[in-house]
Amino acid sequence: MFKWLTSAIIIAIVATGCSTVARNETSPSPQNNGRVEAQQTEPRKKEIKNSEQVAAHLEQLAKGINGVTNAHCVVFGNTAIVGIDVDAKMERSKVGTLKYSVAEAFRKDPYGIDALVTADMDLTQRLNEIGADIRRGRPIAGFAEEMADIMGRLVPQLPRDILPQEPEKQEAPKMNKTL
Template sequence: MGKWLVSAMILCLLATGCGTVARNETSPSPQNDDRVRAQQTEPRKKEIKNSKQVSSHLETLATHIPGVKGAHCVVFGNTAVVGIDVDGTLDRSRVGTIKYAVAEAFRKDPYGVNALVTADMDLAERLREIQSDIRRGQPIAGFANEMADIIGRIVPQLPGDTLPKDPNMQTEPKLDKRM
């Protein structure tokens, strides 16, 4: 019993000794801070002020990568999405390598450092359509229509959500008795 009591007391002393003491000090000022500071070596993302110029710039960067046949860039806000066109006969690993090379080129560019790169044919085509809508002066309507199309492809269609065309039609199909 005595061993348990001594052990419990030592444990209590250790637990209370590890607590933090409330200090009435202010945090050190940056001038007196002697910690090591590192400069950012990666390019910082620049604020996009001219989306047409940035779009054209990123498309040019992407098309200079071997294997990229074309590129379409859409800039909204301070984010760029670039769809690249590659040969449809390439295998998935080669397409991934090309996409990685484009992303690597963008990483070294202040406008492309946080750009999104896709090699999906459907998304690249939709980006091209959004880009043409923007050039026609319909950026919001074009973007909304394409986003509706993209979301329509993502959302699954459940058989239970379908309604028969004819209200008099039975809800369960008749099964062929020969089966």
């Protein structure tokens, strides 16, 4: 009985699988219709030619928002990352509102429209250090060091992966006995 039931289920699955065919006739493909064209509605990013000028501009723009005490900007290629400093005692919802206000001000700026804005204190400090390294003439080394620090904080430490350290074996001093 079990063999018959198993065989019937297998036949039903195979028959169901074989009956599925592509039904291209029910929905026309845009590739087959020559009149369908996609148009870009978003403006392209404005090319950043002088990253130091753009960074200073975006920092000043962020500092102009009431509640932002300082701002640090780093530009890599055509992308700007802006970290804002706020009062440490400020409520989280207020910090979110300030971050939104900065992003709103950047939306009206051709260089700031695609900028990334963060209010995280650790990331803001790291952006400050990367900017200082860039001004000292070591952009790649500074960026690599900070990325290593960030990755070190992101990678979790699992107790299972920790190997116990073996205590150092101290050998008793050998005595030179001659009889």
